[in-house]
Amino acid sequence: MSYSFSRTKMIEKIKFGLLSPDEIRKMSAARIITADTYDEDGLPIPSGLMDQRLGTIEPGQRCQTCGNLVSNCMGHFGHIELARPVIHVGYAKRVLKVLRSICPECSRLMLTDEEKEGFRKDQVKHRKMFFEGDEEVARLVFKRARKAKVCPYCGAKKKKIIIEKPTTFYEEEEAKGSRRITPIEILERLKKMNDNDLRILGISPENARLEWVIFTVLPIPPVCARPSITLDSGIRSEDDLTHKLVDVIRINQRLRENIDAGAPHLIVEDLWELLQYHITTYFDNQVSGIPPARHRSGRALRTLTQRLKGKEGRFRSNLSGKRVDFSARSVISPNPYISINEVGVPQDVAKILTIPTNVNDWNIEEMKQLVLNGPHIHPGANYIIRNDRRRIDLRYVKNRKMIADILAPGYTVERHLNRGDLVLFNRQPSLHRMSIMAHEVKIMDGKTFRLNLTVCPPYNADFDGDEMNLHVPQSEEARTEAELLLKVQEHILSPRFGGPILGGIQDFISSVFQFTSKDSLYNKKDTLKLLFLGEIFDSNPDFSLDDLKPVISDPEPIYSGKQIFSTLLPDDLNIRIKSKFCKKCEVCEEENCQYDAYVVIKNGELITGTIDENSFGAMQSNSILQRIIKDHGNARGREFLDNATRMLLYVIRQNGITMGLDEVYVKGSDYEVIRKILEEANNESEKLIKAFYDNDTKVLKRAPGRSMRETLELRIRQVLAEARKKAEETAAHYIGDEAHSVIMTKSGARGNILNLGQMSAVVGQQAIRGERINRGYSSRTLPHFKINDLSPKSRGFVESSYRNGLNPEEFFFHAMGGREGLVDTAVRTSTSGYMQRRLVNALQDMVIENDGTVRNSDKNIIQFNFGDDSVNPQMTDHGAAVNLDVLLLKAKSLHVDEIREELKKLPIETKSVVKEEKVKKKPAKEKKTPKVEEEEIDEASLMKSYEKETGKNAIWRGKTTKGYLDWKKEKMG
């Protein structure tokens, strides 16, 4: 049915080399003489830089060389004959090396024949193994040849050659001083070199003789490589390359005229140098040692090297990082009601992105409907590709009904993106593989992409204006791969450590904390609502509310949050975890923990403990989610996460979490206590400072390995840190356990006690580079303080709390500390980004082969066994293949008696089953095999006897012959 019209050809080899002057002339379509581009009428000047023989850029115009239109003409090179030879900057270094290692008179490599032979052998050996020359050997040759003083062949004395960057060479003789070697001379010397010498130097005489590096002819790139732009005002603006070429041609022209006119040597020399400058900047406008060529506006020109190099260069910007079709980008916003596997896509986007769908007998009606809907009604289609590969744009079709009717199997419909389609979703920077995951499309109103909140951590996304990209896989293979490997649920476990990177975040944690704490109780109505939201009745059809035993049954049945949460868990889940707010008592009371901080889940039932970040959060090891996935797979893990978050959302909506200024307002006696703590700390440091000045080693005991001054700093910091800690504790006590801010910190949803302490009690010491603030004016930080004041206040200790406000000095110190933090993050991201780039470039094409070895693209072995153990870290339990604690727990939770009962029954049953099977199987085999053999033998012997009797073949061309069959019939009846 489908026939490919494309022709494929194998690339046998690619040859890299230099263009010889002859080759340049041969491939040239036009010799360029005039430095002008267009005449007054706007027509290209013949033999000018925009000569029409160099290809067209004007639509509708035919190329004078190939006769094609713009779309098919790939452009043609031209050339200029240079009046004097000029060196290519990029090869100046290589030219220098070669000049230094050859004889100035006879141009032979200054090595003895034996040495040459040795190096040649090395090169040949290397080429046999690696299919390329050995740079190491070439380096050695240069090193060796440079040492020679006298040419071993003609006896000429070698002279010292110096380069003046970038392209001027001098020859130095001790007696005569230095003399410039002109490119003409260099050309002469290089031309004289013999092929074998070049080979030893690692230069191929067939593909890249070094003298070709010195231009006598300069190729002119086609017009399409340097298109001119016509501005709105009608003014033509030429490309940077054209500008540069104009300079080159103009100077070349002047140089020629001067030479022809027999101008003084000095003038010719000057012009020659100018030509060299222009050609150098034409290749690379960032050569050190010469000023970059500039545009009239003062902007440096973007010449050949600049086009290729760096982030905005051809390679990184246009080849590695192409822009793609079938993609969309928009702001993201949250939606907790869609699954983690889904992404909300605006209808406007869905109407533009398409999926090519083949029409067949089974979907033809559906496709017809899509075509009828057309490009403007949502579940529609944008294009149809007929089976003769003609593409019909539905936007311009007047009668879609007609088109829908001609639809037949073999057609392809490019239909709109619709519910359930798989797309790739991505957020930059793409630092790990979880930065691109596959989601199922859900068409939604609005103009933003919608995202489940629990997938924020892997993307590192938030909703303060973040944008994300969406790509639509176009082939069946790509979609399958996305389904199997890229779906979000396949990435719940991180390949970094085998733990979940998805999980409850922020309010979900606060919510689950409140929900599963001891005093959370729900009546029948609320319970049913919660169970419904958790889709318990869908995922477990056998479930009924009667299965739950209410905690209180009088006057109405009351269920605990723990019970309701348990319904989400699989029946065989067994976990023991310490909560985040565990007080770390000396003797752990485990189940009987008075703070309810020991989570015990037995056979899928939360018995004690309050669920918090440790058991429900993202990036938490050994959490509920991880255990569910390890036992029941990714799909069940996804289901749990979806259902739990939906249930918890209702809980937090009922409870409500809020925080205001009054929550961190410490007043009354507790405030006095805090002030007192700070005062004491101040006095303490005062004492220490006094001891420092008095050199009193009893009060200020010198710390080992430190000076007195350092000891003082250390002690003061200690005293202040202690004070801050005490103040924080006092404040925490005052605020109590019920405050919403405390619930957030305790459950691990957001913030920590330190943040609360800074808000309510004291902000504490501001530091720069790990020290108290000690910069600013001479011997003091600010003019508000006396010289050499070492008191806490003058060195950046902020006594106020954020709630009470900072005084001006404190504010300034605080800003200093804050600035350091900002600078640090900025520096960290840029350095780690560069490191990442280097690492990725080095490792990107390594592959685990089928034999378990890790190899690079050359199939060199990097590692004999992936990770030394061939273990996929995503499948491990924090790096270990088995988690014994969990296994033990699982074993313990089994009902021993039941198992015994089962074991009693089991052996008899299994034995009998096995016996029966054996009995059944054996005779069957025995019966079957001999029968077949008998028949075969029979047939074979029959054939033999037939052949003997008649002398004809029984089997001819793989088929039994007619004669044999007749004979057989006759004989057997």
Added chain:
Amino acid sequence: MTKKRKIDVLLHELVPKHHLLTKEESQKLLEKFKISVIDLPQMSEKDPVAIAVGAKEGDIVKIIRDSHTTVKFVNYYRYITKEKV
């Protein structure tokens, strides 16, 4: 001038066990992985350990060392390259 004391690098606790493969063993290894010698990780002929085991260019040295991820011993094979000076 003090004389350089000769140290047997192989006895140092940080030096993993090195084992020079025979011709047959090398051949077997190359066949096992279906590679040629140059596909192996490389080691200089002048490497102190290479000198100590007496490995020459083209030889293969088996290195047995403890891995961070496994309790088992792991083999690393190195192909010896000649230093060009």
